[in-house]
Amino acid sequence: MSALTETWQIHNRINIYLLDAIEEAHLTDTLSSKGRNVGEQFAHINNVRLMWLKAADASLLEGLPKIEKGNISKENLTDAMNRSAAAIEQLFDRSVDGKIKGFKPHATAFLGYLISHESHHRGQIMLALKQSGHPVSQKVQYGIWEWGVR
Known part of the structure; x- marks a missing residue:
C-alpha cells in the first residue's frame, strides 16, 4: 500500500x-437557513469525489451513488x-507517473486538496452541530x- 493510499484511508x-x-435526527442541523445541513455536507463531500472521478477516470464511477437531498440517511451516506x-x-x-488526469501538479497535491476540502466541511459539520445544541x-x-490509531 502506498503512503498516499494509506493517508487517504485514514482520512x-x-x-x-x-x-x-x-x-440520524441531527443530520438536518444547519449553520444558517441558506446553507447545507449536516447531511448535505456529507453528501457534498461524496459528490465532489464523484466529480473528480468523472474527470480523472470515469471507469471508476461505475455503481457509485450520487447522494441527492431527498436520499440522505446515515446508512446511505x-x-x-x-x-x-x-x-x-x-x-x-x-x-501514471504520480499524475491525476485533470489536476495539477501531481497526485500528492490532489490528496492534499481532497483532505483540505473535506476537512473544511467536517469543521462546518461540527460547528453546525454545536450551534444547534448537538x-x-x-x-x-x-x-x-x-x-495513527487503527
Missing part, C-alpha cells in the same frame, strides 16, 4: 468516525462515502485527530 476513516457519532473512498484509492493506485462528544472532538 476517510475519520470522516466515517464523525458520521457514526451523529444521531456511510455506504456512498466508503465506496467513493475506495474508488479514489483506486485512482491513486492507477495514477455537539459531538469530547471523545469524538479529539478522536478526529487520531491519525
Whole structure:
C-alpha cells in the first residue's frame, strides 16, 4: 500500500468516525437557513469525489451513488462515502507517473486538496452541530485527530 493510499484511508476513516457519532435526527442541523445541513455536507463531500472521478477516470464511477437531498440517511451516506473512498484509492493506485488526469501538479497535491476540502466541511459539520445544541462528544472532538490509531 502506498503512503498516499494509506493517508487517504485514514482520512476517510475519520470522516466515517464523525458520521457514526451523529444521531440520524441531527443530520438536518444547519449553520444558517441558506446553507447545507449536516447531511448535505456529507453528501457534498461524496459528490465532489464523484466529480473528480468523472474527470480523472470515469471507469471508476461505475455503481457509485450520487447522494441527492431527498436520499440522505446515515446508512446511505456511510455506504456512498466508503465506496467513493475506495474508488479514489483506486485512482491513486492507477495514477501514471504520480499524475491525476485533470489536476495539477501531481497526485500528492490532489490528496492534499481532497483532505483540505473535506476537512473544511467536517469543521462546518461540527460547528453546525454545536450551534444547534448537538455537539459531538469530547471523545469524538479529539478522536478526529487520531491519525495513527487503527
